[in-house]
Amino acid sequence: MGHYCRLCGRTRANEKFTGKGHQTHVCRDCAKMPKEACNAIEWEAEIFGFLKQSHISDKNVRRLQTLSGSGDARIAELALIVIEVAKVKPYKRRRLKMLARERGDLLEALEKTGLIEAHHC
Ligand SMILES: [Zn+2]
Incomplete structure (x- = not known):
């Protein structure tokens, strides 16, 4: 089960999200932008x-x-x-x-x- 990133629109593996990222639906890569x-x-x-x-x-x-x-x-x-x-x-x-x-x-x-x-x- 992945998790949806609302910025890049991809469903990505859970490890691509930080705890905060899960809440805000922003993956690690997008959080770095x-x-x-x-x-x-x-x-x-x-x-x-x-x-x-x-x-x-x-x-x-x-x-x-x-x-x-x-x-x-x-x-x-x-x-x-x-x-x-x-x-x-x-x-x-x-x-x-x-x-x-x-x-x-x-x-x-x-x-x-x-x-x-x-x-x-
Ligand atoms: Zn993303």
Whole structure:
């Protein structure tokens, strides 16, 4: 039986986790990462999570606005794209079709950044 690491997403052997790591679901390797990289992974997961939701709320958008001010360029970019998606089509239903029709640029941004994957699961 392994244990799930929420940062790298792998299920790893129990010995790859410290006692504290078990509680926080962070494996030894990820625990050694610099804090910035660690935050970025969490923020990215958070941004993907918003796209997976059936609806991106105003509260989510405020959170995205905070993330768009992140010092991490990729996180800021992802956040800005999702803010734009939320403006155009906050509901997930038919979102990709609608974007394909009206906002090809935004759809392309979702594809380029990999954010589109959030729509496939
Ligand atoms: Zn890990």
